Amino acid sequence: MISTIFAFINAAIIQSIPLLFGATGEIITEKSGNLNLGIPGIMYMGGISGIIGGYIYEHSTASPNAALCIIIPLLSSIVGSLLLALIYSFLTVTLRVNQNVTGLALTTFGIGIGNFFGGSLLSFFGETGSISLIKTGQCFKASLPFANKLGLFGKTFLSFGFLTYLAIIIALVTSYFLNRTRAGLSLRSVGENPATADAAGINVTKYKYLSTLIGGAIAGLGGLYFVMDYTGGAWTNNGFGDRGWLAIAIVIFAIWRPTTAIFSSFLFGGLYILCIYIPGLSSSAKELINMLPYVVTILVLVIISMRKKRENQPPASLGLSYFREER
Amino acid sequence: MAVAAIELKNITKRFGTKVVANKNVCLTAYKGEILSLLGENGSGKTTLMNMISGIYYPDEGQIFINGEEVVIRSPKDAFKYKIGMIHQHFKLIDVFSAAENIVLGLEEEGKYDIKTVTARVKAITEQYGFDLDPNKKIYEMSVSEKQTVEIIKVLYRGADILILDEPTAVLTPQETQKLFAVLRRMREDGKAIIIITHKLHEVLSLSDKVAVLRKGEYVGTVNTAETNESELTEMMVGKKIDLNINRSEPKDSVDRLEIKNLNCVSEEGIKTLDNVSFTVRSGEILGIAGIAGSGQRELLESIAGLQPIESGEIIYHNPKTGKTDELRGKSPIQIRELGVRLSFVPEDRLGMGLVGNMDIIDNMMLRSYRKGKSMFLERKKPKDLAERIIKDLEVVTPSAQTPVRKLSGGNVQKVLVGREIAAAPTVLMAAYPVRGLDINSSYAIYNLLNEQKENGVAVVFVGEDLDVLIELCDRILVISSGKVSGIVEGRGADKGEIGLMMTKVDGGAESGC
Numbered sequence: 001m002i003s004t005i006f007a008f009i010n011a012a013i014i015q016s017i018p019l020l021f022g023a024t025g026e027i028i029t030e031k032s033g034n035l036n037l038g039i040p041g042i043m044y045m046g047g048i049s050g051i052i053g054g055y056i057y058e059h060s061t062a063s064p065n066a067a068l069c070i071i072i073p074l075l076s077s078i079v080g081s082l083l084l085a086l087i088y089s090f091l092t093v094t095l096r097v098n099q100n101v102t103g104l105a106l107t108t109f110g111i112g113i114g115n116f117f118g119g120s121l122l123s124f125f126g127e128t129g130s131i132s133l134i135k136t137g138q139c140f141k142a143s144l145p146f147a148n149k150l151g152l153f154g155k156t157f158l159s160f161g162f163l164t165y166l167a168i169i170i171a172l173v174t175s176y177f178l179n180r181t182r183a184g185l186s187l188r189s190v191g192e193n194p195a196t197a198d199a200a201g202i203n204v205t206k207y208k209y210l211s212t213l214i215g216g217a218i219a220g221l222g223g224l225y226f227v228m229d230y231t232g233g234a235w236t237n238n239g240f241g242d243r244g245w246l247a248i249a250i251v252i253f254a255i256w257r258p259t260t261a262i263f264s265s266f267l268f269g270g271l272y273i274l275c276i277y278i279p280g281l282s283s284s285a286k287e288l289i290n291m292l293p294y295v296v297t298i299l300v301l302v303i304i305s306m307r308k309k310r311e312n313q314p315p316a317s318l319g320l321s322y323f324r325e326e327r
Numbered sequence: 328m329a330v331a332a333i334e335l336k337n338i339t340k341r342f343g344t345k346v347v348a349n350k351n352v353c354l355t356a357y358k359g360e361i362l363s364l365l366g367e368n369g370s371g372k373t374t375l376m377n378m379i380s381g382i383y384y385p386d387e388g389q390i391f392i393n394g395e396e397v398v399i400r401s402p403k404d405a406f407k408y409k410i411g412m413i414h415q416h417f418k419l420i421d422v423f424s425a426a427e428n429i430v431l432g433l434e435e436e437g438k439y440d441i442k443t444v445t446a447r448v449k450a451i452t453e454q455y456g457f458d459l460d461p462n463k464k465i466y467e468m469s470v471s472e473k474q475t476v477e478i479i480k481v482l483y484r485g486a487d488i489l490i491l492d493e494p495t496a497v498l499t500p501q502e503t504q505k506l507f508a509v510l511r512r513m514r515e516d517g518k519a520i521i522i523i524t525h526k527l528h529e530v531l532s533l534s535d536k537v538a539v540l541r542k543g544e545y546v547g548t549v550n551t552a553e554t555n556e557s558e559l560t561e562m563m564v565g566k567k568i569d570l571n572i573n574r575s576e577p578k579d580s581v582d583r584l585e586i587k588n589l590n591c592v593s594e595e596g597i598k599t600l601d602n603v604s605f606t607v608r609s610g611e612i613l614g615i616a617g618i619a620g621s622g623q624r625e626l627l628e629s630i631a632g633l634q635p636i637e638s639g640e641i642i643y644h645n646p647k648t649g650k651t652d653e654l655r656g657k658s659p660i661q662i663r664e665l666g667v668r669l670s671f672v673p674e675d676r677l678g679m680g681l682v683g684n685m686d687i688i689d690n691m692m693l694r695s696y697r698k699g700k701s702m703f704l705e706r707k708k709p710k711d712l713a714e715r716i717i718k719d720l721e722v723v724t725p726s727a728q729t730p731v732r733k734l735s736g737g738n739v740q741k742v743l744v745g746r747e748i749a750a751a752p753t754v755l756m757a758a759y760p761v762r763g764l765d766i767n768s769s770y771a772i773y774n775l776l777n778e779q780k781e782n783g784v785a786v787v788f789v790g791e792d793l794d795v796l797i798e799l800c801d802r803i804l805v806i807s808s809g810k811v812s813g814i815v816e817g818r819g820a821d822k823g824e825i826g827l828m829m830t831k832v833d834g835g836a837e838s839g840c
Contacts, residue, residue: 182439189420196418200432201403310422
């Protein structure tokens with residue numbers, strides 16, 4: 001029984017990491033007033049870009065170097081995510097296109113790109129079968145050497161690849177950045193009231209671009225984690241599923257706080273796989289349990305809008321474009 | 328002569344190809360001096376100040392700071408030259424504390440530490456005699472406190488040149504006096520202060536010099552000591568205007584509206600109106616005085632059917648049928664059809680009543696589109712009405728097809744009031760119809776209200792300038808924290824007495840503003 005519970009916790013943490021990357025990225029983005037609904041697409045993009053980078057490297061050399069096995073997919077993933085985030089920023093900040101439309105289009109686009117390369121990457125290199133980057137996957141999965149010596153505790157909490165810890169560190173750093181630094185204060189002001197930020201001498205466009213780009217890159221790491229650590233270097237079309245949307249739900253659930261997002265992700269990760277750990281469920285009951293994260297999110301939305309506490313509301317200018325010379 | 332703290336030479340700014348907001352404007356402000364910038368609506372005062380503070384960039388002309396020519400391309404540049412602007416609409420982040428707002432956008436040396444900021448803010452408040460808690464969130468603050476934050480914000484940056492855009496438009500007489508005391512202390516401290524206002528008595532009591540703009544052009548600068556109200560008005564408008572409000576005796580006054588024991592509760596569960604009872608009579612102007620947010624808005628909205636009522640009655644004596652109607656429970660449209668008209672002008676002029684992106688004609692149609700008999704919209708009558716309002720009320724607009732949001736504040740107000748009057752109401756309610764307007768437009772609005780009164784309309788006027796209320800109204804209802812603290816006769820009313828009634832506190836609950 002105990003071991004089942006620990007196995008569940010372990011699995012919940014594993015499930016939570018892509019969500020946490022996505023949520024942290026989206027929080028940074030939304031704090032600038034950009035509601036990036038393209039995050040699910042960006043996470044697909046981050047995943048497939050990592051796969052492409054890793055594949056090219058692993059197939060170009062007979063004995064892949066462990067460090068490069070990590071660095072190359074990491075960089076290519078970030079480049080891929082940045083590309084989509086840049087499209088989003090250019091369209092919504094510079095051209096002031098509607099953010100929702102742009103975001104939804106990017107999600108469709110990102111998933112399409114992911115599935116296109118996922119399905120045809122091998123044939124470009126004249127191979128058949130399915131993508132499987134065993135060596136790269138191993139490097140990403142490598143845990144602390146002493147983790148398995150620490151018994152159940154080590155297995156449950158310390159047996160993860162480096163991206164897991166990175167996700168938590170990024171969330172903590174983001175929280176510190178937002179609340180304790182000048183740039184964080186400026187970023188929050190851009191999302192609350194860009195006209196005020198502008199009058200205070202803050203470069204609204206720069207902040208919107210940077211936060212969307214950095215947020216996109218972080219979210220993309222969630223996709224990378226999924227394909228490299230979670231599946232161990234394999235790609236299946238649509239395998240990432242609806243985790244991107246779940247990440248956006250966490251942003252609301254965590255009321256735009258990165259530290260809360262860490263625990264929310266663990267919770268949502270647990271709910272995501274709960275049905276597997278409850279024995280004897282009918283298939284319809286399983287679907288109902290899978291619905292839980294979304295139900296909880298709606299409940300949180302209802303509660304925060306009923307309590308009307310100003311600090312818990314979304315950034316005031318979320319979803320709006322900023323025009324400077326409008327009179 | 329000392330070197331000017333700031334000097335503008337031949338500044339020109341155009342918006343698009345048609346609108347010239349400023350044309351060849353020259354302006355000089357010295358240290359230890361308060362300069363008033365006076366001008367009609369849309370005369371380009373705010374645009375000019377926005378160029379000094381880096382929000383806009385001039386198309387032509389030069390700016391000198393302490394004798395040296397400078398280029399101000401952004402608000403950051405303005406800070407660099409120690410220019411601080413206090414905007415008419417506060418530029419503050421609601422969910423931030425006062426200290427966070429003050430330090431926003433500032434690139435100081437060293438680590439960002441909110442505690443040091445708080446200490447420095449405290450030091451400034453003590454130096455100039457402000458009253459402010461640096462940790463208070465903006466959304467919990469009154470208008471006057473928010474303004475204090477704005478002023479401290481520029482002082483914190485070490486501003487030597489302060490620009491205040493209509494600082495007293497939203498303050499009570501007492502708060503205004505406090506502000507002026509602070510400004511005088513800054514003047515003694517050697518700061519150059521430019522204040523944009525169109526309350527002439529403020530110009531005369533506060534400033535050392537007055538610069539006048541008319542339709543974007545610079546008219547001249549005079550020493551305050553050597554001028555008077557009528558001369559300034561003439562410079563501003565280009566012609567002499569009558570500054571007296573003609574108050575006629577109410578004729579054949581009968582009860583029109585009876586409000587009995589009205590109670591309202593806000594969405595947050597706070598009581599906004601507490602047992603309010605009064606009568607509105609035809610052919611008279613009933614003024615409503617009170618500190619902003621004392622329930623004026625809720626009162627007018629509940630009469631117009633826009634606000635849910637907890638308990639109480641609103642009885643309307645219908646002059647057409649001679650019967651009485653209960654307005655409570657009627658829809659806003661039904662109430663309007665009875666002749667009760669609300670020309671509500673809240674802080675955000677476009678928020679209620681007019682649609683900013685629609686042109687003047689379309690805004691006229693908002694009230695008349697239901698009347699047409701055919702299935703198509705009738706545009707002829709609204710077009711005539713729009714053109715009549717533009718002509719009669721002297722609305723400054725390129726055409727009747729111009730979107731309302733492109734007009735300046737006073738002109739928007741004229742369109743709104745004009746439309747409501749055109750419907751020949753029996754009750755006309757106007758809230759802050761002259762807020763932020765210059766003297767000429769204000770008197771145009773007062774005259775409109777007086778005309779309506781003489782036609783037998785019952786006028787309810789919510790105002791903030793007590794002098795005007797006393798001069799214009801037949802009776803003045805004073806409310807404080809949602810309660811009626813009394814009704815005084817307008818003729819011979821005492822300003823101090825009304826001021827005290829406005830702040831009268833029943834049951835120990837202090838009003839929010």
